[in-house]
Amino acid sequence: MNAMIIQCPACTTKYVVPDTAIGVDGRTVRCAKCKHSWFQDGPTLDLVQEAPLASEVSPVVPRPAAPVAKPEPEPEPEVAPPPAPRPPIPEHPQVEASDAAPEDAPADPVDEPPFPEAETAPPAGPSPESLRDQIRPPRQQPPADFGDPPASPFDPEPPFRPRRNPLKVLNWAAGIFAVVAAALVFAVSYWGLPDWVPVERPTFAAGEPDLQLDFPADQQERRQLPNGTEFFGASGTITNIGTETRTIPTILIVLRDARGRKVYSWEVPPPQRTIAPGESVPVAEAVTDIPRSAREVQIGWKPE
Structure with a gap:
């Protein structure tokens, strides 16, 4: 083989x-x-060749x-x-x-x-x-980025939602209201009501303690000047009937018509800022070109 x-x-x-x-x-x-x-x-x-022995x-x-x-x-x-x-x-x-x-x-x-x-x-x-x-292995192409899919109303919602405590919300609202109310009260007491507030305000301030205004009616003068303008003169005194020195505030003079409506007003600064006990200070002030409809005069302290 x-x-x-x-x-x-x-x-x-x-x-x-x-x-x-x-x-x-x-x-x-x-x-x-x-x-x-x-x-x-x-x-x-x-x-062709024979097999040998x-x-x-x-x-x-x-x-x-x-x-x-x-x-x-x-x-x-x-x-x-x-x-x-x-x-x-x-x-x-x-x-x-x-x-x-x-x-x-x-x-x-x-x-x-x-x-x-x-x-x-x-x-x-x-x-x-x-x-x-x-x-060589084929080059890997980066996947295309099509952005986030739009939200669907059928998407599943998160399993848990944070619960809002209504008592906590009410406490916050009450605290904010209290702070705002306190700020308004302080502003009104310090500066007074603004002019655009539709409320009736007092014409004169409250009477000053120990200070007395005396403006007799026979000392108030009103006449027409030769040029045709109206003249008004006010005369009076300020007396300290107390035992302490007081500060004299600004005087306010108001003119009203026959129906009681205010037609004219002006402020009169005091002749001096302080007044001693028992002292009297004379006041004389005159203005021109007042309204012809003025019939009544009122004198008092200017409100703050």
Whole structure:
């Protein structure tokens, strides 16, 4: 029984198998290392030369199936099942396919190639590792950003909502109202009501303690000047009837018509700011161009 050397075209691993395992027509085999399957041709038959005697037969080195490279020790090959049954050849019967090599001829990796020049020959084809390195993965494109989707009325609501304490809200409202009311009371008491407030205000201020105004009616003079303007003169006194020195406020003179409506008013500053106990201060003031409808005069203290 002769042996032949086969080589995997993918990983260049060589195996020694009996020629009867391949047959004359060849068969499909599979590499035990890389699991690559290929069709292996059978050995070439020399039909012209007669077979020499057994004693004179020299060991024949089989021709490698393909250029080989430096082998590596690998496990036994696995022979794939034949593609289709063919009629047997009497001279060279085929061997049934099996996953392992026959027991009498184990497929051992060859340590060195039979021909030294085969080491320099290029490999039968690129290995899967080299092809994997040459393949570049596709560039990852960043996902398109379409922004946040519009809110939908059917979106689920959060499971919990903060509850508002109505008592806390009322307390805040009451506190704000109290602060505003206190500020208004202080402003009115200090500056008085503004003029745009539609309320009736007193014409004169309250009487000053220990201060007495004396403006007799016979001392009030009204006449028409030669140029046709109306003249009015007021005369009187301010007396301190108390026992302490007082401050004299501003005097206010108001003229009213026959129906009691105010038609004219003016302020008279005091001749002096303070007055001693028992002292009297005379006051004399005159104005012109007063309304002709003025019929009544009122004199008092100017309100703050």
